[in-house]
Amino acid sequence: DIQMTQSPSTLSASVGDRVTITCRASQSISSWLAWYQQEPGKAPKLLIYKASDLESGVPSRFSGSGSGTEFTLTISSLQPDDFATYYCQQYNSYPWTFGQGTKVEIK
Amino acid sequence: QVQLQESGPGLVKPSETLSLTCSVSGVSISNTHYYWAWIRQPPGKGLEWIGDVYYTGSTFYNPSLKSRVTISVDTSKNCFSLRLSSVAATDTTIYYCARRLSHRGTFDYWGQGTLVAVSS
Numbered sequence: 001d002i003q004m005t006q007s008p009s010t011l012s013a014s015v016g017d018r019v020t021i022t023c024r025a026s027q028s029i030s031s032w033l034a035w036y037q038q039e040p041g042k043a044p045k046l047l048i049y050k051a052s053d054l055e056s057g058v059p060s061r062f063s064g065s066g067s068g069t070e071f072t073l074t075i076s077s078l079q080p081d082d083f084a085t086y087y088c089q090q091y092n093s094y095p096w097t098f099g100q101g102t103k104v105e106i107k
Numbered sequence: 108q109v110q111l112q113e114s115g116p117g118l119v120k121p122s123e124t125l126s127l128t129c130s131v132s133g134v135s136i137s138n139t140h141y142y143w144a145w146i147r148q149p150p151g152k153g154l155e156w157i158g159d160v161y162y163t164g165s166t167f168y169n170p171s172l173k174s175r176v177t178i179s180v181d182t183s184k185n186c187f188s189l190r191l192s193s194v195a196a197t198d199t200t201i202y203y204c205a206r207r208l209s210h211r212g213t214f215d216y217w218g219q220g221t222l223v224a225v226s227s
Contacts, residue, residue, distance in 0.1 A: 044217060045217075046214060055215070087153065089154075089213070089214075090212075091212025095156055098154040
């Protein structure tokens with residue numbers, strides 16, 4: 001299985017801050033990486049696919065980059081709705097696997 | 108619009124079989140563009156993909172659960188189901204059903220999730 005490791009596990013930030021979350025794969029996954037946002041008590045929501053493509057309806061303050069084994073999710077200016085947990089997911093090969101999550105908290 | 112809704116018992120006894128159904132509306136489960144998936148998440152923890160099913164009945168399972176999992180599809184009822192046998196306390200978790208695009212492995216629609224507890 002491909003292991004996905006996110007850092008940091010928790011991130012404290014303020015509204016308006018630029019935030020970056022990192023996801024590393026245990027082997028190359030090309031650009032087959034997605035990012036999800038999960039608010040408490042809700043299902044995850046797809047934000048980005050193929051490492052950098054924004055899902056329809058997702059605000060442009062979200063962006064993704066990377067390829068191979070290292071990827072980043074950036075929120076350019078944190079908004080109140082963005083305080084949530086973020087997960088990366090590889091879909092290079094079965095079994096699909098997720099990172100352990102990064103919780104973005106209010107500072 | 109597309110909606111997925113999980114249903115099934117919220118409590119299962121150890122060693123028994125967990126059974127859940129995902130009812131799909133707003134899209135045909137026979138649409139060739141999609142697979143249908145089960146994903147689980149222990150409260151407060153990360154996500155684990157359980158398996159996918161195509162409308163033809165073709166399945167892919169997580170090797171870590173493969174010996175205990177069966178996912179099936181009922182095109183006449185536009186739903187798909189999960190059976191997990193020989194459950195233990197570690198199977199206490201939130202179970203989500205989700206739609207996956209057949210040309211990529213991302214999940215674009217999810218059910219709200221259902222918590223299943225394993226306890227005697």
